[in-house]
Amino acid sequence: MNKISTIQIIDSLAEMTRHHDREILEKSLLKTLDELTTGQEFKLYRVVEAKPKISLALLAYSVNGVIETGGKHTKTHCIFEHLKAGIEAAVLLGSLEQIQNKAGKVTHYIYPAIDHDNEVFAILIQECKETPDLDILRYAHGLLKVYANYLELIDHNERDKLTQLLNRETLDKELIGILIRNNEKNRRRLIKREKNPLGFWLGVVDIDHFKAVNDRFGHLFGDEVLILVARQMKSDIRGDEDLIFRFGGEEFVILLQAYEMKEAKSVFERLRKNIETHEFPQLGHVTVSIGIMQVTNQDSPAEVIACADQAMYYAKEHGRNQIRVYEELLEQGLIEKAPQSPESGDVEFF
Numbered sequence: 208m209n210k211i212s213t214i215q216i217i218d219s220l221a222e223m224t225r226h227h228d229r230e231i232l233e234k235s236l237l238k239t240l241d242e243l244t245t246g247q248e249f250k251l252y253r254v255v256e257a258k259p260k261i262s263l264a265l266l267a268y269s270v271n272g273v274i275e276t277g278g279k280h281t282k283t284h285c286i287f288e289h290l291k292a293g294i295e296a297a298v299l300l301g302s303l304e305q306i307q308n309k310a311g312k313v314t315h316y317i318y319p320a321i322d323h324d325n326e327v328f329a330i331l332i333q334e335c336k337e338t339p340d341l342d343i344l345r346y347a348h349g350l351l352k353v354y355a356n357y358l359e360l361i362d363h364n365e366r367d368k369l370t371q372l373l374n375r376e377t378l379d380k381e382l383i384g385i386l387i388r389n390n391e392k393n394r395r396r397l398i399k400r401e402k403n404p405l406g407f408w409l410g411v412v413d414i415d416h417f418k419a420v421n422d423r424f425g426h427l428f429g430d431e432v433l434i435l436v437a438r439q440m441k442s443d444i445r446g447d448e449d450l451i452f453r454f455g456g457e458e459f460v461i462l463l464q465a466y467e468m469k470e471a472k473s474v475f476e477r478l479r480k481n482i483e484t485h486e487f488p489q490l491g492h493v494t495v496s497i498g499i500m501q502v503t504n505q506d507s508p509a510e511v512i513a514c515a516d517q518a519m520y521y522a523k524e525h526g527r528n529q530i531r532v533y534e535e536l537l538e539q540g541l542i543e544k545a546p547q548s549p550e551s552g553d554v555e556f557f
């Protein structure tokens with residue numbers, strides 16, 4: 208068993224907080240734990256849902272010195288029967304739990320990671336092949352606190368201050384990630400001859416005649432409408448798989464996962480309708496125009512956004528309060544291919 212030195216602790220904290228990326232932070236948390244322990248395996252899960260049923264998504268794990276991430280968009284339901292009671296207590300009560308086998312030997316520790324609202328947002332499960340000393344327990348607990356605090360800082364930087372939606376910088380990062388993953392997946396699909404794979408669809412959503420709202424009711428009231436529209440849209444998408452961003456002003460971007468255009472279109476159509484029928488205090492009703500576009504492997508983030516934006520402007524110019532699909536407009540000869548933006552050539556994936 209390792210004795211942890213102060214230098215090791217400082218080094219590991221420095222390593223963990225060196226990056227501004229969740230996945231790297233999670234990997235480096237597990238790497239740190241792995242380096243400082245022997246005979247222990249760690250798994251870090253995000254709490255997707257606490258009630259009525261606990262649902263977890265694997266974020267990262269360490270097994271035999273190898274650190275892996277669980278994949279950002281994978282969702283795993285709680286299937287660990289022997290750990291169930293311990294996981295429930297850790298998630299619902301925020302307590303450190305230990306699991307013993309019939310012989311009374313500790314087999315697992317379950318640590319809660321708690322955010323500033325006192326909610327357990329993640330749990331760390333330590334599988335003990337050897338009995339750990341108390342230092343490891345305190346150390347893992349302390350590192351989880353650093354992880355929670357640092358994650359909050361990252362989260363703060365990723366969000367728009369007014370609506371609390373993800374911001375434009377985060378959209379760029381997400382899109383680059385999707386495009387890179389698309390390339391890898393497409394290569395595998397070609398080998399496997401897979402048809403109809405799950406794809407990403409990007410929708411630019413712009414509030415119609417928003418200037419008139421500001422002019423009539425004032426900027427502060429306009430801000431309130433932006434918050435309410437954001438909240439309404441958030442309730443219309445699948446929180447765990449789809450992402451929503453404030454792109455700027457009264458423009459939002461939604462990244463949606465769907466198998467085909469029809470499915471993506473119907474989600475955006477439902478979202479458009481729900482905004483149209485939502486009763487806003489004093490204002491009554493607002494509408495949105497939406498342009499959508501499939502995120503394919505050959506596009507750069509700037510290109511994808513430009514194409515969806517072009518479809519959204521077409522919707523604005525042809526009556527507003529409607530959805531237009533870039534590929535359909537192009538096919539029908541209603542628009543011309545969006546000119547490549549100067550930045551689009553800057554991003555090289557391979």
Ligand SMILES: Nc1nc2c(ncn2[C@@H]2O[C@H](COP(=O)(O)OP(=O)(O)OP(=O)(O)O)[C@@H](O)[C@H]2O)c(=O)[nH]1
Pocket residue numbers: 369413414415416417418419421425426427428429430433455456457523527
């Ligand atoms: N309240 C508020 N208004 C904003 C914010 N950002 C941008 N706006 C306003 O949003 C309005 C956008 O107006 P326009 O781009 O002319 O478009 P519009 O009136 O929505 O008309 P269409 O898009 O053509 O339907 C402007 O008046 C901006 O000042 C914000 O953060 N808060």
